Amino acid sequence: MTDRQEWWRGAVIYQVYPRSFFDSNNDGIGDIPGVTAKMNYIASLGVDAIWLSPFFTSPMKDFGYDVSNYCDVDPIFGSLADFDELIASAHHHGLKVMIDQVLNHSSDQHPWFVESRSSHDNDKADWYVWADANPDGTVPNNWLSVFGGPAWHWDSRRRQYYLHNFLDSQPDLNFHHPDVIDALLDTVEFWLKRGVDGFRLDTANYYYHDIELRNNPPKDEVVEGSIGVRLDNPYAYQLHIYDKSRPENIAFLKRLRSLLDQYPNTTTVGEVGCDFALETMAAYTQGKDKLHMCYSFDLLTHDSSMIHIRNTMETIEAGLGDGWPCWSIGNHDVERVATRWGKNHDSVAKCKIYMAMLLTLRGSVCLYQGEELGLHEAKLAFEQLVDPFGINFWPEFKGRDGCRTPIPWKSEPLGGFTQSSAPWLPIAESQRPMAVNEQEGNRHSVLHAYRDFLHIRRSYPELRHGDIQFIYNDETTLTFLRSYHGKQLYVAINTAGQDTILPVEHKLTALTLPEAIHSGYIDGDTAILPPFSILLASVIT
Known part of the structure; x- marks a missing residue:
């Protein structure tokens, strides 16, 4: 290709x-x-x-x-x-x-859903995820909506619940059909x-x-700040393996x-x-x-x-x-x-x-x-x-x-x-x-x-297509190599508000960066990174 x-x-x-x-x-x-x-x-x-x-x-x-x-x-x-x-x-x-x-999902105003909710035997009756209530009238399982509360909404016309992972006006389509x-x-x-x-x-x-509508298990640990987790939203408390x-x-x-x-x-x-x-x-x-x-x-x-x-x-x-x-x-x-x-x-x-x-x-x-x-x-x-x-x-x-x-x-x-x-x-x-x-x-x-x-990214195939090999990092600094077709670029990034000095094991030629970008530089076998700067350098082999 x-x-x-x-x-x-x-x-x-x-x-x-x-x-x-x-x-x-x-x-x-x-x-x-x-x-x-x-x-x-x-x-x-x-x-x-x-x-x-x-x-x-x-x-x-x-x-x-x-x-x-x-x-x-x-x-x-x-x-x-x-x-x-x-x-x-x-x-x-x-x-x-x-x-x-x-x-x-679609809108609940989509013609597909309008027809689906009209009866149990129309052509699109099973185009959305419908389920009967539990014997006590409660929702079919414990699945939750990303937007808060149960992921099920009662529809009085069909006398069933339908699934919505987001707003109750966004019914989920049934991909099993x-x-x-x-x-x-x-x-x-x-x-x-x-x-x-x-x-x-x-x-x-x-x-x-999950076609069997099995309950999601609880998470063993809920840590605020991890991916997608906010403790004010109960959605974060489940391990979402069935929904x-x-x-x-x-x-x-x-x-x-x-x-x-x-x-x-x-x-x-x-x-x-x-x-x-x-x-x-x-x-x-x-x-x-x-x-x-x-x-x-x-x-x-x-x-x-x-x-x-x-x-x-x-x-x-x-x-x-x-x-x-x-x-x-x-x-x-x-x-x-x-x-x-x-x-x-x-x-x-x-x-x-x-x-x-x-x-x-x-x-x-x-x-x-x-x-x-x-x-x-x-x-x-x-x-x-x-x-x-x-x-x-x-x-x-x-x-x-x-x-x-x-x-x-x-x-x-x-x-x-x-x-x-x-x-x-x-x-x-x-x-x-x-x-x-x-x-x-x-x-x-x-x-x-x-x-x-x-413009720089477009000019260097190493940045668009190359492999990546990480060299060093701490909390605010990251260095790596980008390699493509025998050429290598050395990248060093400083996200801190003070200088960072790093040893360099490669022989490098620094690229000249435009004035809008805060640039690092090379001093002998050392990379000097001013606050909030990046060093791009060609590796000399």
Whole structure:
């Protein structure tokens, strides 16, 4: 297979959350024409592809992750013609387009569910996961929703419970039914025929459930701060072995891959969230007959230590085989990196060094819109929240709205995002100094650092495709080699606010980095790393 056909290996994928990107018609909501209008900006970053968060027809109870029509654009975002124009514009700029596919569940307003809930004997009666109540009327088992409470909702029409891993308005589809598989793959092919280059698969390990509906066991130990664990959410107290990550999922992923193989140069990246995410990533991407890539939540936690980074990388490398990882340190579901890892102290410098770290690790990369500006988490009052997850768990959990506020294009009251006086989420006043127009004129800005480093990554195949070999780490320092076709790059990263001095066993020639990036240097057989700096050097053999 040629490099051109495997464009996704080492690719950098820019995640666009359309509601918050750019509002082209001034109704307060970002839209597809707004993304097209900013295509020059996206291309200028030096990324390879765009991932569009859902824009399908939806009642928007979970802002598009509750789909009521998989094959159309919701009017608030535009039309199919607008989407076709976006595809054409992206391809003209040399960018691939990936779209979110939410296959695990639909909206309760989807015609499939409307029919399914109408009776026990209609054509789609078993397209969703229905179960009788226990003799005392209680829920069928102990499964819990990610959004809090039981994962079962009573339906008075069918007089049964239906399964929902997320909101009760997001019923889970029954992947054990072959007609469901066929119908979902038809919706995937609909978009392939329109020219999309790939799919980001939402909750890719949730598709199948245990057909016997066995109870999940409790966790032996619940440690706050570990992957996905918040003690205010009872979901963290179970070991989720029966409600997700089922072995039957492998067969579906193979069917999905078989479909994509009929459309050359297309790809998939699956979102994997579970207790054994790294092992699941390996299982889902090995063998070149399932997913092309997966990413987990392992780098979306509050642990930014280089100990954690190295442990995560080495764990997946040890079990990955011929599979391929994709990494992300920010997305639409987690607190922004500048706040989560930067702690708002030297956050500009920290945003740059964590970006450099991410772009030098082995694998493909997803960058969330606004990370290239160093945006911090917006602070919202309870009455400003729209995210049902945040509303349910306030005040211990502030929800996801703080990372979803509109992109500030200009340092003006409405941020250049819209002319509407009522954007769907408030424009964060504290982010206005970080607007695109402000950073364009500052050669030392986070924006310029991203552009510069993305150009460096494209220039060195070692960074896009090479193997990785870790050398040293402590809490704040990480060093490793990237090797490809006989060439090696030495990478040393310092995420601390003081100098770090490291012995170097290799003969090195340091690369000259652009001024927006804090660079280390070599002094004899020593690497000198100033605060928040990176050293890139060619290994002389």
